[in-house]
Amino acid sequence: MIRILVLALVASCAVASPLKRQTKCASPTVRRSWHDWKDDEKKAYIEAEQCILKSPAKTNKMPGAKTRWDEFVSLHQIHALQIHSTGQFLPWHRYFLHVHEVLLAECGYKGAHPYWDEPRDAGKFPQSPVFDTKLGFGGTGSGTNACVSDGPFKNLTVNIGPGFTTQPRCVNRKITNALSSLTNKAAVDKAIAPATYEEAWITIYNGPHLGGHMALAMMNGDSITSPGDPLFMLHHGFVDKMWWDWQMKAPEKRFSEMGGPNAQDPATGFLEFPGGVEQESAMWGKPTAAMLAVTPDPRSGDPAGNVTLSHVMTSLGIIPDATVGDVMDPSGPYLCYTYQ
Numbered sequence: 001m002i003r004i005l006v007l008a009l010v011a012s013c014a015v016a017s018p019l020k021r022q023t024k025c026a027s028p029t030v031r032r033s034w035h036d037w038k039d040d041e042k043k044a045y046i047e048a049e050q051c052i053l054k055s056p057a058k059t060n061k062m063p064g065a066k067t068r069w070d071e072f073v074s075l076h077q078i079h080a081l082q083i084h085s086t087g088q089f090l091p092w093h094r095y096f097l098h099v100h101e102v103l104l105a106e107c108g109y110k111g112a113h114p115y116w117d118e119p120r121d122a123g124k125f126p127q128s129p130v131f132d133t134k135l136g137f138g139g140t141g142s143g144t145n146a147c148v149s150d151g152p153f154k155n156l157t158v159n160i161g162p163g164f165t166t167q168p169r170c171v172n173r174k175i176t177n178a179l180s181s182l183t184n185k186a187a188v189d190k191a192i193a194p195a196t197y198e199e200a201w202i203t204i205y206n207g208p209h210l211g212g213h214m215a216l217a218m219m220n221g222d223s224i225t226s227p228g229d230p231l232f233m234l235h236h237g238f239v240d241k242m243w244w245d246w247q248m249k250a251p252e253k254r255f256s257e258m259g260g261p262n263a264q265d266p267a268t269g270f271l272e273f274p275g276g277v278e279q280e281s282a283m284w285g286k287p288t289a290a291m292l293a294v295t296p297d298p299r300s301g302d303p304a305g306n307v308t309l310s311h312v313m314t315s316l317g318i319i320p321d322a323t324v325g326d327v328m329d330p331s332g333p334y335l336c337y338t339y340q
């Protein structure tokens with residue numbers, strides 16, 4: 001039933017969406033590491049990001065969102081307690097990057113989504129081309145708020161966060177190179193070693209995913225609104241690639257293997273923090289009534305407490321909803337990309 005509703009929604013939205021839902025993936029786009037991009041490719045991507053940051057909000061559903069970028073960050077804020085430390089972690093962030101692809105397309109961008117092959121720079125993050133001030137994201141922030149003060153994203157305002165608040169603040173980050181080895185090849189190999197999805201989402205989550213977040217402290221390392229920093233998209237491109245690399249070790253099985261809880265266990269909350277949901281809320285507050293009013297049921301589409309392929313993911317109207325099944329194989333008709 002849900003499936004039929006989703007398909008109907010897709011059909012009705014197909015004309016408005018810049019990326020139409022296809023029935024076949026004939027020529028997948030290729031996601032490459034930022035290291036391997038040509039200058040003009042980097043320039044086109046950065047300009048599209050700047051465009052999203054400056055475009056006015058469109059859906060008017062996200063509390064506190066003033067720009068298109070804010071709406072995107074708000075989507076993550078609203079879902080924060082069901083997409084971290086849960087089985088939804090990998091499929092939801094894969095869908096989230098697809099929402100980002102659509103926003104890039106709205107700004108005229110025609111290239112592929114990037115990722116950052118972090119193992120190449122582990123142990124020497126500050127030297128990475130990712131932090132270039134012209135063809136990158138600028139470096140570590142400066143001043144008391146660690147505002148990014150060089151490069152294409154200096155002096156830009158994000159209205160979503162910190163935590164569950166909506167207060168204007170600068171794009172900020174703080175690089176701690178000593179932590180960057182947490183994303184090295186040995187760490188990645190370990191993260192993608194487990195035999196089952198139920199183990200692998202946890203080793204990816206706790207391993208290089210958290211390691212990169214700690215080494216970069218994007219938006220004050222805020223678990224709720226870190227996508228405010230455009231660099232998040234390169235880091236999560238890398239996280240998505242780790243899932244893909246794990247899947248590609250046994251594609252016939254792993255493009256349909258799903259599991260893990262669909263909501264945080266209130267007693268545990270975020271795996272990376274002590275205490276449960278209630279105690280952790282001291283760090284970032286609680287979702288406001290306006291946020292709760294648009295927060296989907298974490299079980300949507302699942303028969304019980306674990307994530308299944310029929311789990312429905314929503315972007316609250318930015319793009320049509322999709323199921324976890326839709327995003328399992330990136331080179332399938334819904335996403336149509338591959339990694340190099």
Ligand SMILES: *[C@@H]1O[C@H](CO)[C@@H](O)[C@H](O)[C@H]1NC(C)=O
Nearest residue numbers: 149153154155156157168170
């Ligand atoms: C930074 O942004 C503020 C507010 O948008 C603006 O008034 C100011 O001129 C900008 N500063 C620089 C150096 O661009």
Ligand SMILES: *[C@@H]1O[C@H](CO)[C@@H](O)[C@H](O)[C@H]1NC(C)=O
Nearest residue numbers: 198259260261304305306307
């Ligand atoms: C969720 O998955 C775990 C691990 O396989 C299992 O033990 C548990 O019974 C499942 N819970 C539900 C409600 O299906």
Ligand SMILES: [Cu+2]
Nearest residue numbers: 076083084093
């Ligand atoms: Cu996230």
